[in-house]
Amino acid sequence: MTEPGDRDGEHTDEPRLAREFASLEAMHELAAAHALDALDADERAAFEAAAAASPELRAAADSHAESAAVLAALAEPVEPPPALKQRLMAQLDGLPQQQPVAQRVEPATSAEPVASATPAASAEPAAPAQPASSAAPIERPPGRAQAHARRRWFERPGALLGAAAAAILLIAGAVLGVAWSGPNGWGAQREMAAIAEAPDAQSQTHEVAGGGEITLVTSAEQGRSGVVVAGLPELEADQTYELWYIDDSGAASAGTFDVSGEETWRVLEGSFTPGVAVGVTVEPAGGSPQPTTEPIVVIPT
Amino acid sequence: MIRVLQLARGDAADLSARDARSDMLGLVVDGSGAGAPAPAPTPDELLARVGAGDRQAFAALYDATAPRVFGLVRRLVVDPAQAEEVTQDVYLEIWQTAPRFDPARGSALAWMFTLAHRRAVDRIRAAQAARDRDLRIGARDLDVPVDTVAEEVEVRVEHERVHEALADLSKLQRECVALAYYDGLTQREIAERLEVPLGTVKTRLRDGMIRLRSALGVTT
Numbered sequence: 001m002t003e004p005g006d007r008d009g010e011h012t013d014e015p016r017l018a019r020e021f022a023s024l025e026a027m028h029e030l031a032a033a034h035a036l037d038a039l040d041a042d043e044r045a046a047f048e049a050a051a052a053a054s055p056e057l058r059a060a061a062d063s064h065a066e067s068a069a070v071l072a073a074l075a076e077p078v079e080p081p082p083a084l085k086q087r088l089m090a091q092l093d094g095l096p097q098q099q100p101v102a103q104r105v106e107p108a109t110s111a112e113p114v115a116s117a118t119p120a121a122s123a124e125p126a127a128p129a130q131p132a133s134s135a136a137p138i139e140r141p142p143g144r145a146q147a148h149a150r151r152r153w154f155e156r157p158g159a160l161l162g163a164a165a166a167a168i169l170l171i172a173g174a175v176l177g178v179a180w181s182g183p184n185g186w187g188a189q190r191e192m193a194a195i196a197e198a199p200d201a202q203s204q205t206h207e208v209a210g211g212g213e214i215t216l217v218t219s220a221e222q223g224r225s226g227v228v229v230a231g232l233p234e235l236e237a238d239q240t241y242e243l244w245y246i247d248d249s250g251a252a253s254a255g256t257f258d259v260s261g262e263e264t265w266r267v268l269e270g271s272f273t274p275g276v277a278v279g280v281t282v283e284p285a286g287g288s289p290q291p292t293t294e295p296i297v298v299i300p301t
Numbered sequence: 302m303i304r305v306l307q308l309a310r311g312d313a314a315d316l317s318a319r320d321a322r323s324d325m326l327g328l329v330v331d332g333s334g335a336g337a338p339a340p341a342p343t344p345d346e347l348l349a350r351v352g353a354g355d356r357q358a359f360a361a362l363y364d365a366t367a368p369r370v371f372g373l374v375r376r377l378v379v380d381p382a383q384a385e386e387v388t389q390d391v392y393l394e395i396w397q398t399a400p401r402f403d404p405a406r407g408s409a410l411a412w413m414f415t416l417a418h419r420r421a422v423d424r425i426r427a428a429q430a431a432r433d434r435d436l437r438i439g440a441r442d443l444d445v446p447v448d449t450v451a452e453e454v455e456v457r458v459e460h461e462r463v464h465e466a467l468a469d470l471s472k473l474q475r476e477c478v479a480l481a482y483y484d485g486l487t488q489r490e491i492a493e494r495l496e497v498p499l500g501t502v503k504t505r506l507r508d509g510m511i512r513l514r515s516a517l518g519v520t521t
Contacts, residue, residue, distance in 0.1 A: 032510035036481035037422040069411035077368035100400040
């Protein structure tokens with residue numbers, strides 16, 4: 001099991017991790033153990049980060065997972081208590097489903113309602129080969145700057161998944177036995193990992209005014225983004241950090257977070273669209289509908 | 302699904318207006334009870350419907366898979382209350398992430414078992430001291446999982462297939478695979494337990510899984 005101290009050590013030791021990711025060969029050696037869940041949290045995170053950047057490794061992982069799952073057939077079936085099903089069904093109401101991932105090969109024939117809350121899937125076909133201008137109908141036609149930003153985004157070298165995204169996976173892998181719900185619960189962990197694992201995942205790290213740094217990880221394909229912040233000062237009890245998606249039409253709140261330990265992370269609320277900027281402000285506790293202070297950091301995408 | 306469609310059309314002509322709605326047809330066929338028993342929707346079909354927010358499909362998927370998922374979790378997480386919690390979390394995660402399930406990457410059942418196995422392993426690593434696990438493992442026959450498992454009628458065919466596939470592994474490979482999968486040990490823990498070098502365990506796991514894969518004819 002990973003000690004918290006070890007984890008911090010890993011986090012600051014990113015070049016070593018990066019070298020490990022580069023060693024795809026070594027990762028192929030781990031594919032079988034990964035499928036059996038025989039890797040410890042750090043190894044698992046490293047493997048998954050590598051798999052995120054390598055379709056070949058992902059295919060190996062999938063095929064091993066398929067045969068590992070067959071081993072489940074040898075576990076004796078046990079009828080769960082009837083109350084479990086009732087509890088489950090009762091909980092579905094409070095549990096929104098994730099948005100489907102855009103299918104790269106699927107032609108845009110499905111009559112996706114424009115008003116649907118899943119713009120990213122239809123508005124951002126993930127194939128880099130597809131020019132931004134040919135995107136399916138989207139809610140808000142991109143302005144010139146946005147189109148430019150998107151082009152820049154598409155022109156960036158792929159598979160930039162670096163140590164920062166790996167750090168997210170480390171966190172996701174190391175935080176065990178936590179509740180399902182909540183901003184850092186299993187559900188959020190799963191979502192954070194999904195963003196970092198997305199084939200088109202991008203990450204960038206910026207200094208924050210007042211100290212600390214923030215890493216933004218985005219996936220246009222998933223229409224989601226997440227941040228990892230480290231070293232930000234703790235705020236007064238009546239204040240909170242608030243995240244914003246900022247575009248030509250203004251700022252939309254993407255949730256709040258507080259810093260009590262060294263490091264925290266959040267999946268941003270709402271949909272991510274390339275070209276949007278992500279900002280952080282300090283707001284009164286509970287958050288504000290609109291920013292009331294100057295941002296301590298703004299990250300263009 | 303094709304068979305389901307044909308059955309539904311033959312049994313009830315008034316369904317023709319809905320024949321594009323395969324999700325509804327599945328339900329209708331379930332309730333028709335006419336002639337030969339209709340094939341139950343497969344987990345893959347159910348999971349696809351769960352991904353579209355279909356609660357009835359979720360309930361049906363649960364009914365079809367819960368004993369096997371719970372059985373797997375119980376095998377790893379011995380404490381019944383904790384196993385129940387883990388199983389609950391697994392199904393909530395299935396509900397939440399079903400829209401992202403990609404059938405091109407594998408079967409629905411494999412996806413669900415993978416999820417359940419990982420959550421169960423996470424739980425025992427978080428909750429149980431290594432010493433507890435050693436005690437538990439000591440009480441169990443590890444070498445041949447094949448011999449320790451009850452023959453359930455509905456999974457017998459699957460059992461035979463897995464038994465045959467496992468027979469292709471060497472005893473040492475099988476032991477390592479079993480310690481990892483059925484006892485949730487990391488490769489490092491396996492090395493410590495068997496008192497062999499870590500590299501040896503890695504090799505056995507890798508070669509064992511490659512043999513298992515080819516014996517099962519898994520393709521993805």
